[in-house]
Amino acid sequence: MTPLPAFHDDLEACRAEAWRLLREGARRNRAGFHTPALATIDGQGRPRVRTVVLREADPVAGTLRFHCDRRSGKAAEIAASGFAALHGYDPASKVQIRAGGPARLHTDDALADAAWEGSLAMSRVCYGTVPAPGSVVPTGGGYSLPEDAAAIAAGRANFAAVIVTVETLEFLYLDRRGHRRAGWTREGADWAGAWLVP
Ligand SMILES: Cc1cc2nc3c(=O)[nH]c(=O)nc-3n(C[C@H](O)[C@H](O)[C@H](O)COP(=O)(O)O)c2cc1C
Numbered sequence: 001m002t003p004l005p006a007f008h009d010d011l012e013a014c015r016a017e018a019w020r021l022l023r024e025g026a027r028r029n030r031a032g033f034h035t036p037a038l039a040t041i042d043g044q045g046r047p048r049v050r051t052v053v054l055r056e057a058d059p060v061a062g063t064l065r066f067h068c069d070r071r072s073g074k075a076a077e078i079a080a081s082g083f084a085a086l087h088g089y090d091p092a093s094k095v096q097i098r099a100g101g102p103a104r105l106h107t108d109d110a111l112a113d114a115a116w117e118g119s120l121a122m123s124r125v126c127y128g129t130v131p132a133p134g135s136v137v138p139t140g141g142g143y144s145l146p147e148d149a150a151a152i153a154a155g156r157a158n159f160a161a162v163i164v165t166v167e168t169l170e171f172l173y174l175d176r177r178g179h180r181r182a183g184w185t186r187e188g189a190d191w192a193g194a195w196l197v198p
Contacts, residue, residue: 004177011193014182018097018171021090022057022064032090033097038066039085040077048077054086055115055161062166062186064099067115067123070107070160071132078103084164094174101167101186105160115161127155172198 007013025033038052052074056065064086068075078084085100106112116124128146137143146152169191170183179198184191 004175005173008173008175008178008180011182011195014171014173014180015169015184015191015193016059017095018169019057019059021093021095021097022054022099023059025054025088026057026065032092032095033088036086036088036097038074039087039100040074041081041083042073042077043080048073050074052086054088062191064164064166065115065161066164067119067159067161069127069129069133069158070105071134071158073134075105075160075162078162079105084162086164096170096172096174098170099164099166099168101165103162103164105162107160111163112159112161116156116159119159121152124152124155124159127158128152129158132158170196 005017007017021031021033024031025036028034034054035051036054037049039047039049042048052066052068054064054066056063058064066086082102082104083100084103085098087096087098089096106115125145128151130144131137135143146155167186168183169185171181173180181196181198182193183196184193
């Protein structure tokens, strides 16, 4: 039988493991947490959820970054509510992570510029979609993507980097010898954590 992981009965190590997995998710496109689900609340107070690519996880700042089109539903919902949550489950590590808190769209600042500069050309193309994401079109292919460099560059106007400042973090590790669930809330520069019944 494989030994229990070192974090199994170590609350602080569980938090470190959560951030390690999130960082790995942002760095490697085959990692379990590369494509978490993003939850927002719409104008009617109803939950909406969809996949995003995790671009950065900063354990020191306690922030997560993803990118979206500022014309999209998620961008409008984040701008209106100011909050978002992310969720992922990695079958390889048998870990579920839930993270939520205030979310901010960066469109015209240095952070957005750096995120755009750091994006691959094939990612930038998506921001030049015409008409806007979510528009009703007469056929499935009734939209266009930019084809030349100038048109792709113009997509910068539609680009947003979103920073979620994690205020609540939850970790669930599945093991038949004993599941482990732990949660933390941000308290200034520190995190207050507790074991939870799975
Ligand atoms: C694997 C995968 C990765 C995706 N990554 C992103 C992303 O990083 N940003 C994004 O805005 N949409 C991404 N999408 C598309 C969204 O899930 C969603 O369908 C779309 O953005 C419309 O969402 P909205 O109308 O709620 O804004 C991704 C979808 C998949 C399947």
